[in-house]
Amino acid sequence: MLNKLFAVFYVFLIAAIFLFATPAWAADASKGAKIFSANCASCHAGGNNLVNATKTLKKDALEKYDMYSLEAVKNQIVNGKNAMPAFGGRLSDEQIEDVATYVLSQADKGW
Numbered sequence: 865m866l867n868k869l870f871a872v873f874y875v876f877l878i879a880a881i882f883l884f885a886t887p888a889w890a891a892d893a894s895k896g897a898k899i900f901s902a903n904c905a906s907c908h909a910g911g912n913n914l915v916n917a918t919k920t921l922k923k924d925a926l927e928k929y930d931m932y933s934l935e936a937v938k939n940q941i942v943n944g945k946n947a948m949p950a951f952g953g954r955l956s957d958e959q960i961e962d963v964a965t966y967v968l969s970q971a972d973k974g975w
């Protein structure tokens with residue numbers, strides 16, 4: 865009887881850990897990595913910029929061009945800028961959020 869109670873308790877415990885303790889950014893950044901390699905890496909492989917070499921995705925460049933925030937990065941992905949195409953029609957809001965999160969977390973890590 866006690867064993868069964870413990871078994872039930874552990875199932876709930878594991879479910880609770882899974883539901884509440886998984887950091888949201890971990891899932892986002894891993895999805896973002898796939899979106900990045902499919903849509904962005906052609907110009908931004910390794911956080912660089914093959915088209916405009918000064919506008920990299922590295923932290924110092926993002927800070928310099930006022931791009932070091934989730935809102936700024938999302939805005940540029942949606943609308944594009946100069947030689948960078950707009951992804952607003954091609955990626956969902958959630959995908960844009962994921963890939964922007966990935967870009968910022970990679971910038972923090974130094975790519």
Ligand code: HEC
Nearest residue numbers: 903904907915916919920925926929931937945946947948
């Ligand atoms: C066709 C090439 C191309 C693709 C594909 C592309 N970009 Fe860009 N990206 C650029 C160019 C060019 C710029 C510089 C725009 C400017 O300011 O003139 C840029 C700038 C940026 C910046 C700002 C960098 C800075 O230092 O100011 C971010 C952030 C960015 N891109 C993210 C992305 C993401 C995320 C994707 C994929 C969803 C993507 N880009 C896809 C060409 C591209």
